[in-house]
Each structure stands twice: as C-alpha cells, then as structure tokens.
Amino acid sequence: MKLPIACFALLASTAMSLAAQDMADVEITAEEVAPGIAVLFGRGGNIGVSHGEDGTILIDDQYAPLTGRIQQAVSDLGATPVRFLINTHYHGDHIGGNENFGHAGALIMAHDNVRERLITGTGRTPAAAPAGLPVITYDTGMTIHANGDTVDIIYLDGHTDGDSIVVWREDNVIHMGDLFFHEFGFPFVDVEAGGNVRHLLASLGTAIGMMDDETVVIPGHGPVATRSDLVNYRVMISESVAAVEAMLAEGMDRDAIVEANPVGPLRNTDGFISDEAFIDAIIASL
Template sequence: MRFALLASAFLFASPALAQDDRFANVEIEVVEVAPNVAVLFGQGGNIALSHGDDGNVLIDDQFAPLVPKIVAAVEGISDGPVRFVINTHHHGDHTGGNEAMAEAGALVMAHDNVRKNILARLAENGDTSGTHGSLPVITFDSSVDLHWNGETIDIVHVHHAHTDGDALVFFTGSKVLHMGDTYFNGVTWPYIDTGNGGSIDGLVKAIASALARIDDSWTVIPGHGPVATHDDLHAYHDMLKTLRDGVAAAIAAGETLEQVQARDLTAGYDVEDGFISGDKFIEVLYNQLSD
C-alpha cells in the first residue's frame, strides 16, 4: 500500500539508523501523467515532478532518508538538479526531505503558515535558530505563480482545510492538480489536523474550490492513494459533505457520539480503515461540529 502511516510522519527525533532501516526497502515508483509532469510514489505523501527545459520542480519530498532514491528517480526522467520544492503543507511525510533538497541547491516554497509550523516543530526539538535547512525560504499568503517548463504552476492557499497552511498546485497547461492532504484517495479516512487549524468546513470548501477550476480532462494527484479523476474528486467532496451534514443533524437532534457512530454513516463508501478509521473520522467531525 502506498499510504504511509501518518503516525510515523512526524517522528523526527528517531535515531538516524532506525530511520534508514525503516526506509531501506522503499522503492520509488514513477508514473507519467502528462508530457512534463510525473508522480513519484514512495513512502509518505505523493510527490509531483515538473520536468522540462527550465529544470525540475518537486511538489513535496517525503522523508529525508528517501532523498537519494527520489533524486535517482528524478534523474531517470530528467537531467539536472531539483530547482524548487513546493510544500503542500508542513507535515513531515511531505517536508522531511526539505533540508537535503535545499543543501543540493533547491529553493523551498510554501504558504506562510508552513514555515511557522515547521519553526514551531523545530523549537519543540530545541532548535530556535530560525535558520534550519528544512524551512521554506520563499513563502506566500494567498497564492503565487511559478512560470516554469512552458506553463504556469499556480499555487493556491486553501484556508483551514487539512491544516492552516494547505496549498493546491495547479499545473495549468498540463491539466494536472496536486491536492496535498486535502484529498486522501481511498487508503484511509481523511485526517483533519484540528490541532493545526484543520476543519471539515474548510476541507469541503477547499475541494469545492478545486472542482470549480477543473473538468474531466484533468488528472488529480491526492496526498495519499492512487492518481484520480475529476469524478473521483467530486465523489470525495460529496461524501465529505454528506457525512458532515449527517453528523451535524444528529448533533442537533441531541445524539451522543456513540449514537452517531452506531448509525454507521461511513458504510457504503469505498474507503479503507487506514490511519484514520471510520469511527475516528466521525468522532473528529462530532467534536468539531459540537463546538
């Protein structure tokens, strides 16, 4: 399964040897989805690669021990270094390679809150220098365009969705969209990081905003899980909206969490009980919508 357990995504304090052992058997699978865009599947968040005459751009970079394998996969597609890394949010399974990529010459870009959240994580581990190599060096508030490899790569912040710093990345010429972790495609129920500004309402709005910009000619890259279509993303939006509204109605009727879970609202959807189970997802919705 391509989906890496998110519980391991944030463990940066593990010894280096243990980290290397954990990733020793990971292979990077490359799938071309457009003439200049590929997806790299490994362990952690799905990576998108823009390649062409201007050089290589990565969307997310998984874990630090995987960087040599990621670089080798890139070199198998396109000569030259990685020029930019764009983080879709701050979680470690999407940003763990930042430092190594930066040391190799890449410029890391992300929303303002990604930098703030990585700074906070570093401070918890005793690093208050504010100069760590994992930090984005180019940040933006609402959106930024990168004109690269013959197209506009439109990077758009979506508010309080999976986290408070999510970005959707539109490859406008190639008609490819990287959703980051605003979209988990079938491999687990959604993880809404409420401790870092995530919310169900923001998540539904984020997906609706993406759907408003694409049609069925687009390819959709989720944060985890297989490559998807416009229709897949639309079904995901409708599922989230239905579950949110169902939990809200149950709360309004005075039902307890246990009563709502007993309704089995998640039954019938083609989603695995991965890192987040159906019951846990309903619990997150219940707690948030009860506030």
C-alpha cells in the same frame, strides 16, 4: 486497519525517527501524467515533478532517507537537479527531505503557516533545521512561470491550516496534497494543526471548480485520479458531515453518535482513519 486519531497522532509523531530504520527496501517509481510532468511514489506523500528547460520543480519530498533515491528518480526522468521545492503542507511524510534538498540548492516555498509550524515544531513534526525551512512564503498563493506552463500554487486549507494545491494550467494537472486521500477511505483532518472538515469541503469544491473531465488529479496519497473521483470523495465527506450534524441537532451526544455510526455506510473503502476518528473530526470542526 483503521486507527482513531489519537493512535494516528502517536504513530505520526514517531514516523520521522523510525524512517531510517524501515526505508531500506523502499523503491521510488514514476508515472508520467503529462509531457514533462510525473508523479513519484515511494513512502509518504505523492511527489509531483515538473521538468524542462527552466529547471525542475518538486512538490513534496517524503522522508530524508529517501532523498538520494528521489534525486535518482528525478534524474531518470531526464530532469536536472531540483530548482524549486513546494511543500503542500507541513507533515513529516511530505517535508522530511527538505533539509537535504535545501543543502543541495533547492529553493523551498510554502504557505506562511507551514514555515511557522516548521520553525516551532509540533508533537508530530519536529522543528526543521534552517536549511529545511521555506525561504519563500505566501498568504493566498503565488505563480511560477516555467517549463512552458503557468504553475499556480493556491492556498486551500482543511487538512491543516497550511495546505496548498499546485495547478498546471496548460497541462491540466492538479496536485491536491493531503486535501485528497484517494482510495484511502475517510480523510485525516488534523484538527490540532488547524484542520477543519468544513474548510476541507469548501477547498475541495474550489478545486473541483478548476477541473474538467480531462484533468489529471494527483492526490496526496493513493493512485492518480480524475475529477469524478474527487467529486465522489467530496460527496462522501459532505454526506458524513450532514449525518453527524443531524444527530447533533436531535440532541445526541458524541458517544451516542459514535455508537450509531452514521458515517460507516458512507465510507467508500477501508482506510487508516476509523469511523470514530472521523466523527470526532467532524464534531471538532462544527
């Protein structure tokens, strides 16, 4: 089912309060993508795990009611309790377990804008408790040297104004956060939180430039992907932007563009963001 942005925002704003009611049957599953690196799937954004002699690094943490199951899944990988927790952005389906992991001793890190948004809260993500706030923040990025690899955290915005990707240099794995929705149709661009389709395109181009055909790509949502998958995703977005821009240049207004729907034929699969919502995000980004 595809939803316009307004409906998505309404659902997202209630997600945290409803989480405890509908998480009972959620199973956390793991997929190893490189030695000592795995992806955890459950409810919410995909979780990256890096573990080894220097401790465990977790990328995102889904919802608070799932923390115990996530911790068990980490343990089942043979990993120690989480030492570092990286937030790819501030949305509740990626940071909902922050407070729990903070109380358990994890050091939380994120972009400056993520901390600011979690301090104040927004319509779709409430203000975080002190234990759930990032204690280390950065502007353009930072690097962790751990578990035999160099792990770069790089600020690349577009989905929001606080997005980061996580790059394992030696193991050739990249966690894209919600810059990449794989097999979910059009992206959700949170324009109310500084998201911008043009910035998204630029960030995707930067990330693609860091990859080769062997790179393992972890999307924010959806199955593990490849560089080719990300290239195709970016082409879909780029062609959609060009189509909307062309109609605007012809003097068509928003309603006429929605009626003509130039993006519909370009969508690679069904998803939860409607054609109309994506057109609105494009127009708001120009």
